[in-house]
Amino acid sequence: MGYQFITADSVPHALELLERYGRDARVICGGTDLMVRLHLKRLPECVFINIRNLEELRYIREEDGMVCIGAGTTLSTLENSLLLLGKAPALFQAAQVFADPNVRHSATVGGNIGNASPSADSAPPLLAFDGQVVVARKDGRRLLPIREFFTGVGRTALEPGELVTEVRFKPNPDSAFVKVGLRNAMAISVVNIAASVDLAQDGTMKDVRIAVGAVAPTPVRAVCAENCLRGRRPEEAVIRQAMDAIQTDIKPITDVRASERYRRIVAENMMRRVVLKACRICENEGGAGR
Template sequence: MIPAPFDYIAPTTVDEAVAALHEAGEDAKVVAGGQSLMPVLRLRMAAPSVLVDLGRIPELRGIRDDGDALVIGATTTHHDVLHDPLVAEHARLLAEATATVADPQIRHRGTFGGSLVHADPAGDLAAPAVALGASFTVAGPSGRRTLGTDEFFQDYFTTALEPDELLVEVRVPKHTGWAARYEKFHRAAQQWSIVGVAATLEVTGGTVAQARVALTNMAAVPVRARSVEESLVGRPATAETIREAAEHAAEGTSPMTDGNADAEYRSHLARVLTRRAVTTAAGVGSA
């Protein structure tokens, strides 16, 4: 199908983009990589009167070291995140998860910020952002504000962004030296996760010093598996410890039932994938 007619604006600064969104109101859409938006436009599931293209704003691209954190521009591509040495060193979990996103063609066009703003509960990058304690810098007519993951992700395909705001960058605290693993279950290669688990651990002298685990597609928004974390911290990184901790993975979640899986099966997957992710990250043998 062919999209409905729309006006096209390609600003070169964040301020210009915000002004265009503010003027258009709720009848505008933002496009970065376009990998989620273009199919929706073609099917006329959305018919904005204005399309604001962020691809010509240099400020929104790139990854930089900012002391205790990495700062990732919203329109940085998945490919650049995956292959960036700073991400590999300080936020390995992001690289692990990004490697599972679709295929190389999509990763060359799709953007880190676009995936997060899309807020698909089956998307693979929100749970790692939650596990790593990321924060989001948002620009709007009144200036800039910073949101934590608990504020940013609100519901299915819904974030805290107002219609005239845009995501500028994501700040990811460094987890240098932490082990990490992203495990997902999907029905076919390159498809969205039925369930995913993002796990990152600091293991010292064979003991789990710190652990952060978050789940994909186990609720309307990504959720921390806090009971798993509490069961791991301070205990030996052994297969038995991990197996016991993983049994708590589905606690506090609200998985959906749909054509891919029912809630009970998703809960089972959360436990299995958590065991696999933590076991692989900790390097303690077969998962």
């Protein structure tokens, strides 16, 4: 049959096309992932449903204390958003180190999570904010916690006919992101990690959420590490415990970029760094995630 390329002119039109083509359909927007897979001949024949023209999917706004980001919003929009800079620095920082500036002009939030790469840079901040994914289909829409969105390498909980239209989360200015790749631009993360901390007056962490990528088949929440930190102050001994605990949260593999052992050590060290950064205790200027 060959490939087909259909440009949707509205969200309802896109949903109709998605329903019509079912499993053959593939949503494309920026194209920065799919075009590479096409070139490498790793993308079976399909019907591209192009949503690049849907301006209604490009926004960052605040509604009832939630930050809502349209799925078609580019990473370069995120890295230039004063709203995110002030209220959700973890996502802002992730956007700043995502791929490179020219890719960020095309790549979108919806594409980055929809592609479900274990190392997707926008995923850990969204997980740390305990965000939700707004999923539309022809006969309605549903809200999916982002924790349930990723199901495996390149796999999501989306059903045929469904489209991610928005991600939303309760922002937290006490949040941060750290990325370690093999170089400082155009790097695929070897470990990326985000933390969002609710600080009490006395400096204890009432709540803390940590999410880490590239160390398991999907980006994951570091629940064991969180448990060590919750209700305590970000002190050396406490963080040491959490560093040990994060080892049970992750399940890294060895690949062409890094070994399992490297990922384990770096995940530990970066957990410390990201928590301190979220608590605004900067012990370390100049390292990764600067």
